[in-house]
Amino acid sequence: MKEAIAVDPVAILRTLASDLPLDLHDQVFVIGSLAAAGHHAKEVGRVKTKDADLVVYPSGNTSGAQQIALRLLGLGWRPTRTGNFPPGNVATPAKDLPAIRLYPPQHDDYFVELLILPEGEQAGTKDWLHVELDDGWYGLPSFEFLALTECHRQRLVGGLQYAHPSMMALANLLSHRVLGDEIMSSPVAGRPIRRHAKDLGRVLALVYLEPRPELDLWADRWLEALKDKFPSRWPELASSVGEGLRALLVAPTFEESVHCCAEGLLVGKGVSEAALRAIAKVLLADVIASVEQAGHRKASRVSVI
Amino acid sequence: MNAALTAALEELGFGPSGKGGRADFESPDGQMITEVKANVAGARDLHAAIMELAVRANSGLVSRAILLILNTKMSNDGLRRVWDASLSVLRPEIASRMHLITSGEGPQLVLPSTDHSLNEMARRVATRWVERQRAPRPFEVMKILLNRWLLGRGPIAINELQEQTGLSYPTVAVRLDELGDIVERRSNRSVLLRNFPQKSWSELLITASRVRPSMAFEDATGRPPEFSYLLKRLARLRPDHVGISGVAGARHWQPSFDLDGMPRLDLVVHAPDGAADLDFITRLDPALSPTDKPYTAAIVVHVLPRPASLFTAESDSATVWADPVEILLDLHELRLVEQADAFIRYIRASQ
Numbered sequence: 226m227k228e229a230i231a232v233d234p235v236a237i238l239r240t241l242a243s244d245l246p247l248d249l250h251d252q253v254f255v256i257g258s259l260a261a262a263g264h265h266a267k268e269v270g271r272v273k274t275k276d277a278d279l280v281v282y283p284s285g286n287t288s289g290a291q292q293i294a295l296r297l298l299g300l301g302w303r304p305t306r307t308g309n310f311p312p313g314n315v316a317t318p319a320k321d322l323p324a325i326r327l328y329p330p331q332h333d334d335y336f337v338e339l340l341i342l343p344e345g346e347q348a349g350t351k352d353w354l355h356v357e358l359d360d361g362w363y364g365l366p367s368f369e370f371l372a373l374t375e376c377h378r379q380r381l382v383g384g385l386q387y388a389h390p391s392m393m394a395l396a397n398l399l400s401h402r403v404l405g406d407e408i409m410s411s412p413v414a415g416r417p418i419r420r421h422a423k424d425l426g427r428v429l430a431l432v433y434l435e436p437r438p439e440l441d442l443w444a445d446r447w448l449e450a451l452k453d454k455f456p457s458r459w460p461e462l463a464s465s466v467g468e469g470l471r472a473l474l475v476a477p478t479f480e481e482s483v484h485c486c487a488e489g490l491l492v493g494k495g496v497s498e499a500a501l502r503a504i505a506k507v508l509l510a511d512v513i514a515s516v517e518q519a520g521h522r523k524a525s526r527v528s529v530i
Numbered sequence: 531m532n533a534a535l536t537a538a539l540e541e542l543g544f545g546p547s548g549k550g551g552r553a554d555f556e557s558p559d560g561q562m563i564t565e566v567k568a569n570v571a572g573a574r575d576l577h578a579a580i581m582e583l584a585v586r587a588n589s590g591l592v593s594r595a596i597l598l599i600l601n602t603k604m605s606n607d608g609l610r611r612v613w614d615a616s617l618s619v620l621r622p623e624i625a626s627r628m629h630l631i632t633s634g635e636g637p638q639l640v641l642p643s644t645d646h647s648l649n650e651m652a653r654r655v656a657t658r659w660v661e662r663q664r665a666p667r668p669f670e671v672m673k674i675l676l677n678r679w680l681l682g683r684g685p686i687a688i689n690e691l692q693e694q695t696g697l698s699y700p701t702v703a704v705r706l707d708e709l710g711d712i713v714e715r716r717s718n719r720s721v722l723l724r725n726f727p728q729k730s731w732s733e734l735l736i737t738a739s740r741v742r743p744s745m746a747f748e749d750a751t752g753r754p755p756e757f758s759y760l761l762k763r764l765a766r767l768r769p770d771h772v773g774i775s776g777v778a779g780a781r782h783w784q785p786s787f788d789l790d791g792m793p794r795l796d797l798v799v800h801a802p803d804g805a806a807d808l809d810f811i812t813r814l815d816p817a818l819s820p821t822d823k824p825y826t827a828a829i830v831v832h833v834l835p836r837p838a839s840l841f842t843a844e845s846d847s848a849t850v851w852a853d854p855v856e857i858l859l860d861l862h863e864l865r866l867v868e869q870a871d872a873f874i875r876y877i878r879a880s881q
Contacts (some may be wrong), residue, residue: 433751437759496752499644503817506646508829510816 231271231492234262235381237335241277242385244329246300246333249293252286253279254386256340258376261390261490262293263381265434269490277337278390281365282375285344290365291356293340294325298358301330302337302425312361319353322364341365342372369395376450390431391443392450397424399462401469404476414488418481425473426482429501430490433510443512448519463520467513474505532720535600535654538654539564553586553595562594563587570602572674573612575666580628587627596648598655599632604630606822613641628879631655637746637822647752649819656745656808656820666674669741670695670836671705673855675713675723675841676731680854680874682881685720693836696802705743735862743835746827747811750819755828757792758813764797765848769810773841773852775832776860782851783875788869795829795862798852800839806831824863832856 237259255263257278262269267276281290298304310323338453343351346351353364373396374388381387401421408420430442445465451459483498536546544555544564553563563586567579581599587595602609609632617625630641631652640652674694678686687695692702704715706721714724725853734741749755761778775783776796781787799806808831811818813827824830840853861870 433753437756438762497644499646499750500752502646503752503819506816507751510812 226261231273232270232275232334234259234272234274238263238385238387239333239335239383240329242381242383243508245385246296247384249296250384250386252293253281254334254378254388256280256371256388256393258489259315259335259391260387261363261431261434262388263387264379265490268434271435272490272492274348275333275335277335279337280340280342280371280374280460282342282376283493284342287341287354287356287365288315289356290339290341291358293514294327294356294358294363297327297337302327303330304328304360306424312358312363314362315355315357317362319355320366322352322353322355322362324366325356325358325363339365340371341367342375346372346458348458355360368396368400368417370399372454373399373450376453379448390435391446392432394428394443395447395450395466397428398466398469401425401473402465402480404469404472413485416484418485420480421469421473422478422481423485425470426485426501427489428436428470428508429482429504430480430486433486433491433501433504440507444515447512447516456509458524460520463516464524465520466516467509470507470509470513474502482527493530535566535655541654542651543701553583560591562596564596564598565591566598566600568600570599571603572604573608576602576604576609576612578618580613584616584620584624584628586676587624590629594629595627596629596631596651599630602632606637609639610641635700637824638820639746639822640820643821651690652820653808653811656806667695667697667741667836668705669730672709672727672734673704674838674840675709675721675854677855679726680877680881682878685714685716685718685722687718687720689719691721694836694840696837720782734859734881738859738863743806743833745808745831745833745866746807746821746824747818747829747831748821748823748826749815749817749828751817755795757795760795760829761849763814764810767810767813768848770811770843770850771800771807771839773800773839773850773856775852777828777865777866779852779857780861780873782849783854783857784873786876788872789866793864794827796832796852796857797829798832798839798841798856800832800841801833801835802837802839804835806833806835830860832860 238255247310255277257276258272258274262272262367281293282499286305305326307329310321313322328336341354349369351361351367351369353366355362356365374392376392378386379389401424404421407420410417413423448463453461455462473482480498483501486496486501539555542556545558546602547553547556553565555564556562563585565583567578570576570579583595583597586592613630617628629645629648630639631648632639633652633655636651640648640654642648653688671691674686674691678684688699688702692699695702709727709730711723712724712727715721757778764772764774775798776794777787777789777792778795799808810833818829821827834856841850842853843850858870858873861873
């Protein structure tokens with residue numbers, strides 16, 4: 226696979242805002258490394274990503290996502306396939322469907338991948354949703370905690386929205402409270418990397434980049450978002466939010482997280498393993514501790530009743 | 531064995547080994563041992579202590595052997611050289627089990643320095659234990675009098691001077707005699723300084739690193755510290771035994787203090803019984819980690835082991851400020867000599 230070149234995230238986001246029809250700006254928002262890099266543009270500089278993950282909201286808006294994809298294709302956006310999957314049919318299992326990835330009509334500076342927010346607060350992995358385009362059926366990925374990224378959205382100059390880093394961090398922490406063995410389909414700078422190591426490493430990078438006074442606001446934001454999106458599950462989620470991070474700190478895969486940070490959002494900053502461990506301490510003490518405490522308090526009140 | 535030190539190690543899961551034990555302290559499963567050595571005078575003593583611990587670490591059960599050195603006069607560079615040289619002759623599997631912590635008057639040394647749990651152990655030991663100075667705090671009488679001279683507070687009764695310094699009458703009397711003619715004695719058994727005590731002050735500056743126990747902390751994340759943020763957090767914590775000193779303290783007393791930015795945050799911890807409570811450091815910033823480099827540290831904590839803190843706190847503010855004498859000591863340590871002289875002139879002129 227060709228090594229990705231470093232790009233200016235703010236320039237990419239401005240180009241994306243300009244390429245997308247204006248009326249779509251209020252139907253989608255950007256998540257992932259581009260969103261994080263755009264939020265911390267002065268600190269991060271250039272990043273190696275061409276992937277603009279676009280979340281279609283509100284929750285479960287499959288038809289909205291379909292309409293957006295068809296409209297972009299009608300405007301000349303060019304599809305690219307994920308992996309070797311061809312478009313499927315209505316009976317194709319979700320796991321065999323290609324994601325919708327589209328390059329803009331005039332250039333290859335980035336591509337968008339459409340995702341959808343899950344409906345409800347049920348636990349567990351979400352199946353990709355089937356959506357029919359002109360040449361067949363595609364899949365819309367959705368993840369259990371993606372709904373959190375809808376909260377506290379930020380808006381760029383130019384009008385495009387993106388997920389706040391604190392919400393992306395929360396979603397990643399909750400997604401990996403148990404460290405799984407899944408290895409990512411694409412290596413990071415030539416190294417195979419476990420999904421949990423990349424996602425939890427991303428959390429540490431986001432904390433590193435966040436000014437401390439802003440980090441102090443994360444605990445309240447997290448609780449507000451959890452109560453909004455998971456009204457019945459929030460005590461259990463809040464009380465366990467730090468479990469995966471604590472497990473990572475004593476796992477051999479912490480080194481993979483360090484590698485991901487060094488090749489990703491923290492490229493060129495020379496952030497050491499010791500520094501990232503200190504960052505984890507800050508997150509655990511200043512944010513996670515009070516969130517877990519709130520979750521435990523609520524859970525114990527419920528159990529008494 | 532110092533009770534505060536024992537308490538600190540027990541908090542970390544160590545228990546006294548007792549007679550016939552492999553070391554002074556060990557963990558319940560026997561995998562971690564700690565040997566405490568006080569007053570290591572030089573390289574030979576240190577090498578002997580290291581080899582003694584290495585023999586004890588040569589047990590299949592031991593995974594971590596910690597040498598805790600208290601109150602050594604060796605420099606951190608010297609300690610590091612002897613440590614590295616001694617470990618180089620050990621089998622690698624033994625050397626990898628060996629760890630060093632020093633705690634005493636100078637900056638702490640922790641080896642290996644990146645070991646997170648070792649740093650935590652070092653912090654707790656320093657929190658609970660500060661060796662009382664052998665000498666009866668030779669400069670405290672002068673410092674109290676200098677505080678009053680700077681702030682225009684007039685004479686102090688000798689018995690009050692005893693209370694504030696924690697020194698006996700004979701010791702106070704000796705210190706006053708040593709100051710000589712610069713002390714004016716009143717008929718009502720009170721004393722005050724006539725002028726700035728230049729000779730005694732110069733002696734204090736020369737010996738400050740020995741008579742003024744300090745601990746330096748760096749931000750282990752490697753990010754530049756945000757001092758205004760740290761000060762706000764300190765105000766929220768409200769530790770009333772901690773006074774803000776150094777450049778931040780100087781700016782409080784002298785708003786026109788002539789310096790751009792702040793090199794570090796100096797704090798004075800009041801420890802009337804000699805044991806400095808540094809638990810607030812982790813709550814102030816969980817990223818703070820002990821360092822042996824005070825000039826590049828984010829925070830330096832100076833211990834003030836006397837009964838009177840002489841801190842000031844505004845009634846409508848949670849912030850506590852160190853007294854101008856402690857601030858002057860920090861300015862000199864930071865080599866801000868011109869600013870220190872200007873500070874003295876300003877404080878005197880504003881009384």
